[in-house]
Amino acid sequence: MKTRYLLVVLIFLLCFNQVLAQSVPGTDTVSGIVADSASQNPLDLITVQLLNKANTPVNVVYTAADGSFSIGYPEAGNYTLVLSGVGYKNRKIPVNATDDAQRTIRLGTILLSPETVALKEVLVTAAKPIVTQEIDRITYDLQADPESKVYSVLEMMRKVPLLSLDADNTLYMKGNTDFRILVDGKPSSMVERNYKEILRSMPASSIERIEVITSPPAKYDAEGLAGIINIVTRKKLDNGYRGSVNVSERFPVGGPGVGGTVSFKQGKLGMTALFGASIYNTPEVSSWANRTTLSAQPTYLTQTNTTLNKNRSGYLGYEVSYELDSLNLISGQVNLNGSKSSGGAHQNSILRSTSEILQRYDLADDRGGTGDGIDASLNYQRGFKRNKNQLLTFSYRFLKFGNEQNDALQLTNTLNYDLPDYQQTNLQNFSEQTAQIDFVYPVRKLTVEAGVKAILRDNESDFQYRSYNPDKGVFEPRPDFSNQYDNTQNVYGAYNSYQYTFKKWGIKAGARIEQTVMRADFISTQSEAKQHYFNVIPSVSINRKFRKDVGMNLGFSQRIQRPGIYQLNPFVDRSNPLFERTGNPGLRPALVNDFQLGYNKSAKGSVSLGIGATLFQDLIFQVSVLDPASDITRVTYENTGRARLLTGNMNINYPFTKRWNASVNARAAHGKVEGVVNGTRQTNQGLMYSVNVSTGYRFEKEWRITANLNANGPNVNLQGTSNTMVGTSISINKDLVKEKLSIAAAFNNPFTKFRKDHRESFGPNFLQTNDRRDYFRSFHLSLNYKFGKLKEEIKRNKRGIRNDDVQTGG
Template sequence: MKKTITYMAICLLTTFLCYSDGFAQQILLTQKIYGTVKDSLTHETLGLITIKLKTEKDSLLKTTISKTDGRFSFENIEVLKYHLVLISIGYEAKVVVINLTDDKTTQDIGVIYLSKRSQNLNEVVVKSDRPIIKQKADRIVYDLQADPESKVNNVLGMIHKIPYLSVDANNTVLMKGNSSFKVLINGKPSGMLTNNLTEVLRSMPASSVLRIEVITIPPAKYDAEGMAGIINIITDRKINDGYKGTLNANEGFPPGQDIGGSFTAQQGKFGINSYGGLSSYNSPQANYSNKRVTTDTDATVLNQAGHNQSDSKNGYIGVELSYQIDTLNLLSGNINVNGNRYNGSSTQTSILTNSAGLLQGYDLDNTNNGNRSGIDAAINYQLGFRSMKNTLLTFSYEYSYFRSNAYNDEVINDPFNFTTPDYMQTDKEQSNEHTIQVDYTHPIGKVNMETGVKAILRNSNSNSGYNSIDSASNLFESVPAFGNVFRYIQDVFGIYNSYQFSLKKWNFSAGLRAEETYVDASFVSTGTNTIQNYFNVVPSIAINKSFDDNSSLSFGFAQRIRRPSIYRLNPFVNRSDPDFISSGNPNLQPVVMNNLQLGYSSGGGKKVSVFLGADETFFNNLELPVTNVNPVSQVTTTTYQNAGKGGGAGLNFNVNYSPAKVYNLSINGDIMQYFIKGTGDIATDKMDMLAGHVSLSNSFKFNEGWSSNLNFDFYSKQPRSIQVTANAFATSSLSVNKELIKNKLFLSAAVNNPFTKFRNSITETTGDDFIQTNDNQVYFRSFRCSINYNFGRLKSDIKKNRKGINNDDVSNGGEL
């Protein structure tokens, strides 16, 4: 397989050289243009006006400042069509179209007037009106800035309004009902999103996000990982020389406090974009119960009851920097740091009985705590070519590091026929990875070609320990049989080639990606290891047809891969509950999924806009949690196996209705039909289930800056795996908002689920010879107040590389 990758790399290099024959072309005849800027009312000359020279495709070439007498000029420019962009505080931004000809060496633009009204010279006033939802060939784009609720909410609170996305009862973000997807921020991966997605989105102000892209048919340039697709969060980076920022503070009763913000600045060729947040999440004491009934010849009943509580603290910060060396060279980089600390406790009573009476019993006091932290840093260099417009060559490197520590302390009281002594468990994990990537973009006529190569080198390890108290010395001693040292190496080598072109109202995108994966898993404690080597060729195609009424129709096909994460591979056995233990499986294989998609969007600019998306998915070798009961020890064990085949069909829908300026109704939801059959240890299990959810968002706008939001969400019974289902639930919320300073300062107060203090989260697990029910009480009612503040003023777009590393090749986790 490595020979195949080498051969494809040679083909890529050959292609690059073939398209590079124009690098030495001569530069066209250069000219000089000049003009004067004046006030449209007083006709006074205007100095210190920022003037940008851009190509017809909006690429910045040069920037200058008008002199005190209003004059400006640009020299040594080619004979092309340009846009002059004039920006100044207190004046309307203006774009002037300039057509140069080769019969003049200098050209006088004349006087350009800045005012609140349109003038001559083909000037264009910049506008921002656009629909909330836009459909492209391979993705749905949700414009948060066009949604008034984004001014007073966090990003997590906006997710339920976005097509294909939802949030379950545990605040887990789902895409097409699936938690296996990748999340990027500004097109780049970040450990803070991989490891703390819910916490980061909860403390991230929605006002700091420009849009969210839900990429359901990822192009070949993206890694093949993520069964459902990719979520790309684009922060508000449209800035001008100066600074801009957002601040958000949120207090919940419960769960706790959130503080978040963003800051963007640019001065000349330097730009910075940053975001960060802190959060404290408290889960008050609540009751829970577990009941397991075995149905074999010696039937037993296990009953557990108790209460638990927990709290966590989270923090993250990300910084992106850019420096435009000149019009052809751009250097950028980013660094993200995140951390999490948690602790919890629980008390439970366990009783095991059969037809003869009590078999076993004990009380268990559990104390647990842990921490996680990570850092990732990347640098990108983008090279343009003067003789070949829109041709780009990008070199990227990224380093990522993550570690976690977990501790469990178990105290056994009042045991009956239960001999396990008090014990402690520890699990320490860490991973680091290096990524090198080269991307090349080149237009061939009306076709845009993209190609590139990538290497990801990962090294992970875990060290788990088990210490049991010695009855004689009353000291904890290590039990090597229950510990393990695990080392995991995964190298992924990829190459891709894709093409995009437009034909009138048709848009086409097609590509092919090849990935080879090498895995070496070593068990130091036992002296054994597992080696895997697999090769995948992943196609993708997306077609979009737009119509005169702004509606569009799209079709797509993509093949995706889910590689098992270290959480599912780690053989560490979690014994925090002696009757229910769980572990990973280092022999898991990747899952290949095929997805067909059809979408329709009615477009924007109407009272009613509609989006419909239909999907069909099919797969083999799906990795699933498999649960069994040991008839001898009466212990329930859960691990992961490649034990499922089948698929699903779904319909996603989104409707926005605005009958008047003071009211808007948004309906977002999905209906999914799952059909999965078990293999191996669960060959007799199958899932044939219809599930769905719907979210209704009502927005009211009143006078003097007052507004209100009334939301309802309903989730039907949901599958967690082929053996596990979760009960249905409904949520409601009401918020009242006040705009204190126009477009700057907002206050909001909200109540969630005012009529229900607790919710019972019930999951049911079934097997050939047992039924298990877990009933967890969740604090449901909460109150929230928040303040959002926007500040700053800017005048030019920050620069970013059009290419960069996006490691979307590791599963986000989840049951299905």
């Protein structure tokens, strides 16, 4: 019944916006066609501004692919039309709009002259801004950072405002691991399955910029508690071709890698490919775990572990677009990715009482895994003659990815431990189909957007446990430890948003409605569970410009966290017999209210400051419960608590001279979490922080050296905390052939070979510490080559499918 009501609301919203589009007068316009004065070819993406008598902009648009534009004016009067574009001289045209009888003013063809500057032995250098602030997002320009030539996308995220990495290269946005990653504004199987594998194999030189969407507008799905990270690849292209290739080597942790992009455009046809592959090896790492039970007769568990891992991964993305005519565009995209891992682990486990050894065993784990993913999408975009910025888009997308995990475990040197050797296999598959319609209608200074969307998901898991039978000499299935699980999740949504710009103010506001229908089917046990929930999700962002280079942003968004397959899957991982890990099919969505206030200034340098408050309800926590009867700690997920987070962030980029610059990216937060664990209320709180300080100097003959300092404070969760991490690095790069071929090298943590990762956790009846010794010192080498010849930019769909409503795994 709720689904039927939702469909009625969706139809109403589309009808409402179409009526609005038809009812608002659209005849008070100035129109024309902009062309090159020499070749007479039409010019697209030329900025067209309309100024009033006070020289204040009242409207701004961009020319379409055929050079045409149509810009509205609010009332009768005299205006000035200003046309500007890269490589062309600005042109001003007076516009007399005082005649009420002639409300449509057609200027015909307007010619722009190329801007030519004669220079004689003069070197002109300009600093490209690295960080920019928009009404609802912060953008980091990777192409303006020389270190993009040596590091991966994942490593460069340490410098991006509101992002940080911990010792395990786990990515945090505003201190939270629940966010969405998009590629060119759309979801991709490359980062859906395991973002670490792909982002650390993706050279940053192949990426144009990273957008941190702090207050996602209503057009984005409501999931992702912290927000959205959008990775924008380099796709601006003229007629011709362009590309880049990066070859790298990393050791002792890591390995060789290659990646890059290739783009081609000829007439109305445009194509882009994104590719990469890498080997990532982790030498033997040692770790220790110590657990003490809190009881009248305490026990003491000590585990010593060594692990060795090898991973191979690769990805390929391909996009093609074709302009049927100036108003119709069709595009398609295919992404492929895959990985294979292998390794081994050895563990010595001893359980003691105060007077004797209660239990002992040695465990050898021969492990391996594979993963693959594919997604394909098709988009059709329809423009309108009356207003080139009015768009109607139809999109369809199919996504599928899978992971297989295999463990073969052998027990030796046992004492009071009779568990036989065993094998466990977990096969996960995720598929998704999405259909979406988006409508954009600009009315003078107001832009109206509306859309409807349906997402149909299917999660499957088949996990098997086999125990060794010494009498038969074979591994036999254990049905009580095995299960087949199927979960379907259908999301039906609609949004309506409005963006209004006047004088020095900009406002985005809107709301989404989402109906979610979930079903969990435990095939092996022939049981079923269902969930239905309905959400109304508001969002608003306000921007105020004080001067040309100073502004403030205020944002509020409400987000939800739907549990993903990694949290729902009831597969029990028994690779460590005394620490079992599993998902929870009964999880409910969590809700968050997020408030952000930011200040930014861009002059000689750039400064971004921000404060925020985030309130969580029904938060999905990972909880650990010790069973005193078996001495097994079971780890799972629960909707067990709530949390609040008060944050402050700062990002400063400043060029002291034309050759020397420095930047600081810092964040501090105080978090407090509380929840119920095993019937007992737990509370934890503390200060968290992350700091990246970077400075670089450019020498003669295109040499550049950069030094970095990274510091991460403790991470606070419901049942524990972690230690701080301080790291240093120095990189050198040189252009061998200017703007074509460059070489780069980096030396990370030259003074520290190993790092100790220390974590403390607690529960109602135990205390535990985990320590791990990781390789910290490493070397990076890379060679970057750019090639191509281009003239006219590729045209792409301005709207497409963005599924940002399920937690990113990894």
